[in-house]
Amino acid sequence: MAIVNVTPDSFSDGGERLDPAQAIDDGLRFVSEGADIVDVGGESTRPGAHPVSEEEELRRVLPVVAGLAARQALVSVDTRHASVARACLDAGARMVNDVSALQDDPSLMPLLAGRTAAVVLMHRRGRPQGNYDGPPYTDVVAEVRHFLVDRATICEGAGIDRQRIALDPGIGFGKSPTENLALIAGAGSLADAGYPVLIGSSRKGFIGKLTGVEEPRRRDPASVWLAVEAARRGASIVRVHDVAGTRQALAVAAAIR
Template sequence: MAIVNVTPDSFSDGGERLDPTQALEDGLRFVSDGADIVDVGGESTRPGSTAVDADQELGRVLAVVEGLARRDVLVSIDTRRAEVARACLDAGARIVNDVSGLRDDPDLMKLVAQRGVPVVLMHRAGRAEEKYAVPPYDDVVEDVRRFLLERAASCEAAGIARERIALDPGLGFGKSVQENMALIAGAGRLADAGYPVLIGASRKSFIGRLTGITEPRLRDPASVWLAVEAARRGAAIVRVHDVAGTRQALAVSAAIR
């Protein structure tokens, strides 16, 4: 899953793709590099970021989604809002990826059920404007696993088919270095529940704390390694910035296995 942030303030690539033409070109390049899914988002979730309204979010992403879908790209819309998801699904998006796990907008769960589209449920404690300040976890893997399985059960009860649900433990989002590493190592425990697992470690700040690299765009080598390790541990989807590098590394890892 390639990341296309159409935002001015995302932590790694904010402003690089605020121009829809550039975002579209980059999305197509990611597909040629080997991406299976292009994830388009119009609202930053970095700690301390300010929420945008639905009109502003749609103004950023709709043309990009439409342009990619017209070229038969499998597009995922990264949004917390039913209004945004509905317009993007109408424009050709085929997956909803919600950092709130379908909690922030009750209408989004209904929409996903009605449209019969796949959904990614992410674990998130706290909110961006609060910098995801949360109490410590007792056992981060088990706590996150329990939360996600509860959300999946709620989705199934609302009419979303089990085979259309994927789970994302939400690396970053207020979690410590040790907690993030535990969640990657524990990807198999989450996958054992029978849902595909998505891991999104790419360029995140915990990599900077591990390596001392402050510039997010220079964290790609470690990000690629973590994507390979996540796949080896049971992740079905890895959400990345460096598509070409990750695709090469995954191919070599698969050959060794």
């Protein structure tokens, strides 16, 4: 899953794709480099970020989603809002990636129940405005797994087919470096619940804390390694900035296996 943020304030690539034509070109380049899915996001979720209006989010993402879908890319829209998801699905998106696990907008679950799109349910602690502060974890893998499986069960009860649901433990989003590593190592435990698992650790702040590399763009070597490790541990999808490097590394890892 390639990351295409069309925001001015994302932690790594904010401001790079404010021109829809540039975002579409980058998305198509990622597909040519081996991306299976292009994830388009119009609202930053970095710690401290403020929410944007649904109208502004839609203004940012809709032309990019439509442009990529028209060129046969499998497009995911990274949104918490039913109005944004509805317009993007109508424009050809085939997946909704929601950091709130369909909790922030009560209209989103029934919308998806009536569609055929896939949905990614992600775990987070707190909100970005509060830097994802929350109570400490006793067993982060078990607690995140319990939350996600519970959300998936609720979605199934609302009419979303099980085969359309993937789970994301939310690397970052209020977790410590140790907790993030535990969640990546525990991808298999989450996958054992019977849903595909998505891991998105690319360029995140905990890599900087582990390596001393402050600039997010310089964290790609560690990001590629974590993507390979996540796949080895049971992840079905890895969400990345460096598509070409990750695809090469996954190919070599598969050859070794």
